[in-house]
Amino acid sequence: MKQHPHLVRHIVLLAAGIGLAGCSNWSYSPPMRGNPNTYGWNLSSAQKAAPPNPTDFGQALTADYAQLASNLANQDHDWADSDYFSRKSLAAASGKAVPPENNANWLVPLEVPYKYRSDLATSRTRLVKALDSGAEQRAPAVAARAQVSYDCWVERMEDDWRSAINGPCHKAFLDAMQQLEGPPPAAQPPAAAQPGPAAALREYRVYFDFNKSTLMPEAQQIVRRVADAAKSNPNLRIALIGKADRSGPDAYNLKLSQRRADAVANALVKDGVAKNRMELRWVGERQPPVPTANGVREPRNRVVEIHLQ
Numbered sequence: 001m002k003q004h005p006h007l008v009r010h011i012v013l014l015a016a017g018i019g020l021a022g023c024s025n026w027s028y029s030p031p032m033r034g035n036p037n038t039y040g041w042n043l044s045s046a047q048k049a050a051p052p053n054p055t056d057f058g059q060a061l062t063a064d065y066a067q068l069a070s071n072l073a074n075q076d077h078d079w080a081d082s083d084y085f086s087r088k089s090l091a092a093a094s095g096k097a098v099p100p101e102n103n104a105n106w107l108v109p110l111e112v113p114y115k116y117r118s119d120l121a122t123s124r125t126r127l128v129k130a131l132d133s134g135a136e137q138r139a140p141a142v143a144a145r146a147q148v149s150y151d152c153w154v155e156r157m158e159d160d161w162r163s164a165i166n167g168p169c170h171k172a173f174l175d176a177m178q179q180l181e182g183p184p185p186a187a188q189p190p191a192a193a194q195p196g197p198a199a200a201l202r203e204y205r206v207y208f209d210f211n212k213s214t215l216m217p218e219a220q221q222i223v224r225r226v227a228d229a230a231k232s233n234p235n236l237r238i239a240l241i242g243k244a245d246r247s248g249p250d251a252y253n254l255k256l257s258q259r260r261a262d263a264v265a266n267a268l269v270k271d272g273v274a275k276n277r278m279e280l281r282w283v284g285e286r287q288p289p290v291p292t293a294n295g296v297r298e299p300r301n302r303v304v305e306i307h308l309q
Contacts, residue, residue, distance in 0.1 A: 033080065033081065033084040033105070034079075034080040034081055034082065034083030034084030034085075034086075034087065035080065035083050036079035036080045036083060038083055039069075039073060039079040039080070039082045039083035039086065042069075042083050042086035042087055042090065043066075043069050043070060043073055043082055043083070043086045045086070045090060046062070046065065046066040046069055046086040046087075046089035046090050046093070047066050047070065049062055049066070049089065049090060049093040050062050050063040050066040050067075050089065050093075051063060054140070054141065054144070055140075056140050057136035057137070057140035057143055057144055058092050058093070058095060059092075059093075059140075060140050060141045060143070060144030060145070061088075061089070061092035061098055061144045061147065061148065062089050062090075062092045062093040063089075063144075064144050064145060064147075064148035065085050065086070065088045065089035065092060065098075065148055065151075066086065066089040067148075068085050068148055068151070068152055069081075069082045069083075069084075069085040069086040069089060070082070072085065072155075076159075078159070081155055085151070085155075088151075099128075100124055100127055100128065100147045100150050100151055101124075101150070101151045101154045101155075102124070103117050103120040103121060103124070103154050103157075104117075106154055106155070106157070106158045107158050107298075108120065108154070108157045108158055108161065109161055109207075109299040109300045110161065110207065110299075110300070112205060113204070113205065113222070114218075116157060116161065116165070120153070120154060120157065123150060123153075123173065123177075124150065126177060126181070127146055127147060127150055127173075127177065130143070130146070130177065130180045130181060131143060131147070135180045139179065139180060142176050142179050142180055143176075143180060145172065145176045146173055146176035146177055146180060149169050149170075149172035149173035149176055150169075150173045152169035152172075152173075153167075153169040153170045153173055155169075156169050156170075161299075202307065202308045203305070203306065203307055203308070204222050204225070204226055204305075204306040204308075205222075205303050205304070205305055205306065206219040206222050206223065206260075206264055206303065206304045206306065207219065207299065207300070207302060207303050208260055208302045208303070208304075209302070210245075210247070210297060210299075210302065211248070211256070212302075213256060213259035213260045213262075213263050214263065215263055215264070215267055219264075220267065222306075223264060223267045223268060223271065224271055226238065226268065226273075226306055226308070227268050227271035227272060227273050229308060230268070230273045230277065230308075231272055231273065236277070236308055236309070237277055237278070237279065237308075237309045238268065238273070238277055238278045238279070238306060238307070238308060238309070239278075239279045239281070239306070239307040239309055240261045240264055240265055240278060240279070240280045240281070240304055240305070240306055241261070241281045241282070241283065241287075241304065241305040241307075242256075242257035242258055242259075242260040242261030242262075242264075242280075242281070242282035242283070242304050243257050243260075243282075243283055243284070243285070243287065243288065243289070243301055243302070243303050243304070243305065244256045244257045244260075244284050244285050244301065244302060245285060245288065245292070245296065245297055245298045245299075245301035245302050246285045246288065246292055246293070246294050246295060246296055246298070246301070247295055247296060247297045248285075250284060250285060250286075251284075253284040253285040254282060254283075254284035254285075254286075255284075256284070257282040257283060257284045257285075257304075258282040260282070260302075260303075260304050261280045261281070261282045261304050262280070263304075264304045264306065265278050265280055285301070288301040289301055289303065289305075
């Protein structure tokens with residue numbers, strides 16, 4: 001969550017009792033985690049507290065969080081999150097318990113349809129299980145790298161999920177977890193599938209880049225699934241509702257949402273669905289799936305909702 005350092009923000013301290021909940025009770029508007037006005041002081045303190053050669057889990061957390069905070073400040077100019085992770089580094093240096101992040105406190109998009117929050121929650125459960133099973137004592141450096149890489153993955157998913165989902169933080173987390181857990185057990189042959197009708201989804205969502213109306217590769221896959229469902233049921237009708245976030249003027253966003261609805265409709269026609277089977281609407285920023293203040297760039301509001309009727 002990038003913020004310019006001249007903006008006045010409230011300092012938000014790390015809650016000592018972050019729970020294990022993953023995708024429940026999450027907020028559309030999580031509070032600011034760090035203070036961009038104090039990041040320089042806290043980052044400098046964390047760097048000074050970080051030992052060059054950590055010997056236990058707390059020292060390794062101190063060093064790794066200080067490095068993450070430094071990267072966020074110097075490479076991404078993300079001073080608020082740099083300040084936040086500097087605080088986690090200093091908390092570890094003082095001997096406090098510093099748990100891994102709870103994704104409910106971050107704006108991670110696309111739980112539907114990709115279950116990104118569920119993936120983060122499952123991964124956090126794996127991490128906590130490994131830490132509670134003695135990884136902190138058995139392999140402190142690897143355990144610290146797993147936790148800080150996980151936190152980095154969560155932070156990156158909020159800022160840029162497209163690069164983060166298979167990005168360096170995620171890969172570093174998986175590598176560290178493999179070292180902590182050992183090689184996975186040999187795969188068992190799958191059980192024979194039981195025949196039966198598959199339940200068709202009745203609602204899909206196609207997401208767009210900021211200020212764009214072109215379909216991304218994952219959106220094209222969703223459109224193809226909708227087209228297959230429509231071709232398998234000639235009585236099916238399709239309702240498309242184009243939407244936009246609140247980062248631009250209302251009139252502009254209305255036209256942008258129309259272009260998005262048209263883009264999905266044209267892709268369905270290309271995949272063999274007659275245009276007269278579709279009902280198109282566009283509402284701009286007026287019916288956002290995620291309520292936000294005016295001017296907020298919210299990825300989940302840049303969408304065309306598809307309803308099969």
